Amino acid sequence: GAGVSQSPSNKVTEKGKDVELRCDPISGHTALYWYRQSLGQGLEFLIYFQGNSAPDKSGLPSDRFSAERTGGSVSTLTIQRTQQEDSAVYLCASSLISTGGVGGYTFGSGTRLTVV
Amino acid sequence: DQQVKQNSPSLSVQEGRISILNCDYTNSMFDYFLWYKKYPAEGPTFLISISSIKDKNEDGRFTVFLNKSAKHLSLHIVPSQPGDSAVYFCAATYKAAGNKLTFGGGTRVLVKP
Numbered sequence: 499g500a501g502v503s504q505s506p507s508n509k510v511t512e513k514g515k516d517v518e519l520r521c522d523p524i525s526g527h528t529a530l531y532w533y534r535q536s537l538g539q540g541l542e543f544l545i546y547f548q549g550n551s552a553p554d555k556s557g558l559p560s561d562r563f564s565a566e567r568t569g570g571s572v573s574t575l576t577i578q579r580t581q582q583e584d585s586a587v588y589l590c591a592s593s594l595i596s597t598g599g600v601g602g603y604t605f606g607s608g609t610r611l612t613v614v
Numbered sequence: 615d616q617q618v619k620q621n622s623p624s625l626s627v628q629e630g631r632i633s634i635l636n637c638d639y640t641n642s643m644f645d646y647f648l649w650y651k652k653y654p655a656e657g658p659t660f661l662i663s664i665s666s667i668k669d670k671n672e673d674g675r676f677t678v679f680l681n682k683s684a685k686h687l688s689l690h691i692v693p694s695q696p697g698d699s700a701v702y703f704c705a706a707t708y709k710a711a712g713n714k715l716t717f718g719g720g721t722r723v724l725v726k727p
Contacts, residue, residue, distance in 0.1 A: 502657070529712075529713060531714070531715075540618075540620075540703065540717045540719035540720050541658070541703060541705075543714060543715070546714050548712055554712060554714060591657070593713065602648060603658075604660075605657030605659070606657050607656055608657055
């Protein structure tokens, strides 16, 4: 598609349940990122996929969080045993890594997760 | 440890006047800086960037200034328009970080007609 697509746009889940958030990046973009924005906060890095390299998972807040990127395209962020502090907007972005330097990301519209 | 800080959470400015948004960073490895704009219920969109080899980059009404010695950058919007009302995020990165961006907390700008 023309942009980064995320689904669902909104998700309400009960505490303790697992959730899966999906990101469909721009075709041909080699890099994919997950960030989250908690209420009133900035964007917090979660995980970064670049081509076939091992993902940079340094931002994942706990082992309840995991992410996959299948076939270098679609990515799924999974949160197990959700807690109320997981409530946030989860943003996915993709970019082309140019040899000349950093390219700007293209973000999706995000998934608003509410844990009740 | 916040490596990128935007100390003003909000800014109100009259239409036609200049908006100045500030951003400070602590990591001296950062060599590329970006500004993003975010409307409610939308993802952030890239606005303008600057490399550490420059001290100014201009794109239409938007200019970013970089002061490396002070580890400070600013975004100037002139003239400000009501459509500029949004949250603005400063971000920084360096090549070895794999283009991973570190974001500031954002500044909400309100442009009054």
